[in-house]
Amino acid sequence: MLAAQRASASVARASQRRIARPQLLTRTQQPCFSSLTPRAFPPPLRTPPTRRAHLRFASSGPPSAKASVKEPTAVFVPKPRTRIVHLVYRSFAGLGAFIVISGVIVLAFFAFDASTYSENPESIDLTISEHAINPRRGGPKNLPIAEYFVSDDEPSFREQKHKPKLVILGTGWGSVPLLKTLVAGEYHVTVVSPSNHFLFTPMLPSATVGTLELRSLVEPVRKIVRKAKAHFLMGSATDVEFSEKLVEIESIGPNGVKESFYLPYDKLVIGVGSITNPHGVKGLEHCHFLKSISDARKIRNKIINNLETACLPTTSDEERRRLLSFVVSGGGPTGVEFAAELYDMLNEDLVKYYPRILRNEISVHVIQSRGHILNTYDEALSQYAEERLAHDMVDVQTNARVKEVRADRILFSTKDAETNEFVTKELPMGFCLWSTGVSQTEFCQKLASKLGDAQTNKHALETDSHLRLTGTPLGDIYAIGDCSTVQNNVSDHIITFLRTLAWEKGKDPSAMHISYPDWRNVAKRVKSRFPQATDHLRRLDKLFEQYDADKSGTLDFAELSELLKQIDAKLTSLPATAQRANQQGLYLARKLNALSRAAPGMEANMITDGDVDEAVYKAFEYRNMGSLAYVGNSAIFDFGGGWSFGGGLVAVYLWRSIYFTQSVSLRTRVLLAMDWSKRAIFGRDMMNF
């Protein structure tokens, strides 16, 4: 009994503490009451039952309840009035708590907000090197050479002033991951790009119709640059002087006139991306493109403008139908996603605010040169997407080649289903998006032509498997992202190697025979040098058996060559995707970090040239993490190797969450989440400005 009293005393203290928090106290009443189930009767307790009555009245508060203590029979009669009082009391307590908590949160935020205003202007003394203000001139074109910057002597940059100069061209999917992964302070890093933002390209089609806002897809590059202790210059690279290690930059000067200067480098990373492929078609000035954020804004304005013009009383029926005919040239992911987003907007928002006739007269067309849209995806997905678009009444023209674009129509040739002959068709249009693959920038073309025979690919700069630009001194210049391609002529390399090996052993290569253990060694070598071939060199025994045509138990030179050539053929060139650029950027950052770590050792051993990259880091290996695409209230996923699926809204939410996690910063993630909510609550904004 003593123990019990102690217990109830301590409990009473707890109860007193609790009283300070009315919202918790009130919560307790109803459950205590409601737990009185009459089913189970445990053995009687030694505690006086009177306490129980107290329990109820202590918490129920009002004086009228206390009065009824004198008449205990009344206790178990649930008076409706008391319950209402309880309920009101509880509601007020809950409301009070809510107001207090919200108030505290708001006040805390205001306090934080107030702390972000800088009241007194900071003005510190700076020493700026004379070289930074008046750079010396030189190089083949006698241009200013930007060896030092005005910010080089700032506290946060001083340490890097004399570190090896790393120049990064571009601020896209290759350069930004590179910058974010690079250990800050190990290089004197300069980023050069004509745009001062990083664009999250995979969601760009969503921004064209207002599903997402433009600012949610871009991140200021200077934020990323500052974290990497790097410098940023707004300009475009126009040329590289390989011998003097100078990259020529063109930028718009104070008077709006283009000015050029040289930027010296020790290591140069080219990540300048690509341009839209015009495919030699006439009239592309009547088309819109979708590469930059301004493109998305222009498209958005153009679409709304067409809708507004379609409402004018002076617009004829025929003209209205033309204005509302939207054509997408190119059935790749960009084209298909744009068509899907456009259709969504027309279907969900247009009907709410524009005359109904517009909805009836709208048409969306996709013109694709191949047999299927999304032809890089699994065939089942490609079909799913086609069915989805057909359900949405988006007209898909396959095996159709655009011949010419005019201000008001698009001409394309397609095979007639009956006669099987090519016929030219015309489609009146009010808007055309041109998204038919990528092509090399002028700068890359110039570099390729300068490097002559070393560069044979017409579409991209060739690099070795260490991403070093072929034809330039090893370790000077790297190329990543869309502007580059990794050479994978495996057979040539290995055969040359085998030849050398055979001759060294004093054997005629044509008379060489390779046993299974030898073959395993060769395969190992191939894998280490060309990681992307690994997938195709899994079952070495089967391959050996399959290509040992004469069943001799050994491979002769011809048989081995055939085997390697087949593997080579299977290795398609890397796709021009954000995913690849991202992997290359990360790879290069890790290598550059490894190189800077290895530098002191190499200096001590006086290793200044040779294949340093190969010595400190592995070759680049592309891993296909799969592709995804939005196809109009549903999404498709292709994870490679037969793993693929497509589905409705749940897939759309998955598609969004994948991009959400891959988004570049907390800021963009918050903005993305807000944009999605905004669309659901307020719809898309139908405005152009």
Place this chain on the structure above:
Amino acid sequence: MLAAQRASASVARASQRRIARPQLLTRTQQPCFSSLTPRAFPPPLRTPPTRRAHLRFASSGPPSAKASVKEPTAVFVPKPRTRIVHLVYRSFAGLGAFIVISGVIVLAFFAFDASTYSENPESIDLTISEHAINPRRGGPKNLPIAEYFVSDDEPSFREQKHKPKLVILGTGWGSVPLLKTLVAGEYHVTVVSPSNHFLFTPMLPSATVGTLELRSLVEPVRKIVRKAKAHFLMGSATDVEFSEKLVEIESIGPNGVKESFYLPYDKLVIGVGSITNPHGVKGLEHCHFLKSISDARKIRNKIINNLETACLPTTSDEERRRLLSFVVSGGGPTGVEFAAELYDMLNEDLVKYYPRILRNEISVHVIQSRGHILNTYDEALSQYAEERLAHDMVDVQTNARVKEVRADRILFSTKDAETNEFVTKELPMGFCLWSTGVSQTEFCQKLASKLGDAQTNKHALETDSHLRLTGTPLGDIYAIGDCSTVQNNVSDHIITFLRTLAWEKGKDPSAMHISYPDWRNVAKRVKSRFPQATDHLRRLDKLFEQYDADKSGTLDFAELSELLKQIDAKLTSLPATAQRANQQGLYLARKLNALSRAAPGMEANMITDGDVDEAVYKAFEYRNMGSLAYVGNSAIFDFGGGWSFGGGLVAVYLWRSIYFTQSVSLRTRVLLAMDWSKRAIFGRDMMNF
């Protein structure tokens, strides 16, 4: 006892219901326990005490507790282990509850989101009048006359098809409140404007530097228009044919060529706003303006561009200083707020991401032609703002007139402090904002000249106190907002009236004497006709005494004229503010509602002309609700009549909350709140696109 059993049975049911929600059940344990205070022992209850034990154990859950039922003494011993178990149990329950509740909220939102996607395209049959597709031609210029629209036969518009045609020109601070207050369906309403959004102009300076996003300040007009069951056409009014009741609209047709058509009206509301006043200064093509949302975007891009150019190694020291010299021409609210916002951005965000030298070389200048900035505000506030800007090292040049703007400098004349002579000064600049008051649009100039003598004001369209455009048939055309001014030549009108009165009474007006009771009647009449004079007609006795020069106890004609002239002089013309336009829009909407209510009665009585407006609704009365301005981490408020104050951050929050509540829609309010939070957390985006 029976009643008690019934009660507990009902409670048991409640308990069962409750079990489905574990988060509430677990909450109940501790409080039941803790409420056992040993202080008060109410009389024993008749209920078997066993129930109580059950109560505890049923809710405390763990099997060990159930086991202790057989040993009741153990119940009241507070075992520390049990308390920890409780605590852990409770934490888990709390966590679980949090996860479940959050999950439910997220799922609910996703369910809501999913419901916003329209799966199956709606395509309904429409009947469209032939007149809508092929409008008849006519009018003085034989243009198409848009009598019917393609949307007129839609279910939501069918009712209004034959209602009186109300045409509203503009979508600004006058027209939008009008539209929002107008009772939907009473008129066939058509809104015509070159922009399809409403712009919240008072916060525009904040958008120029990224404190707010552009989209947060604009609301799609079609949303507002749809709610008012109105039609919207994108175009600009170019002329009005008063006799045929046609307004000529110019819009950009399907091929990008301007096309004109007539829009018939029964009532026309002109709310086309104003343009920036060039004051005849040469070289304004080198200046930026701040009237539209595109202007804000251009300014933002230009500022960032200047900062980027200032970082280039080819930019000389002198050029950098010029690029970083920001000049604001005009010391009104827009100019001052822009200077303040610009300074904030430079001070808070620039230093984080740009070389430090930029911060040291930045200068902001305000050139004001008057003696003080914010000269329409209370003098103390004006001084406060000047001190504030001086503290922020913003250079304010007062009594300075801009003479010419060149690409790289601005020339202005100012009084030399010593010689007191006007001298011309030069200021190198990289950016110039021109915000020096408003001027009439071309359309308004044309209307004014067409109306000849009826319109004498060179700056705005004159209306009577019912906002009817002077010189046009009564009740046909109204003008509101910046493009209009309300005539307040009180004395002229009243004197004419007095003359008429005098002559009617057969007296010579010059011999008339007005007693104090007469004067009170006259004053009452003046107040009802010119409400803005009310403030100046408060102490009628004092006025009477003051102007009764000969102390005759009556006012003669000359004395009365003098009195009224003095009052007239005190009534300055209404300010060109959002506030005034808003009040006029609301006023006009209420009057139009009253007119449509009165229409059946007037028709029955065959009242078709005469001063119908005066018959159904009072004259427009402007109420000055005060002005506010942001002056750089502080704000000033001028509520008129000597009520004014200025202060720091708390005032800024007040300034924001005033605009927050006045914002046009829930959407813009949500966006504004998010923008302010975004700035605090992530800073302003330093990007241009």
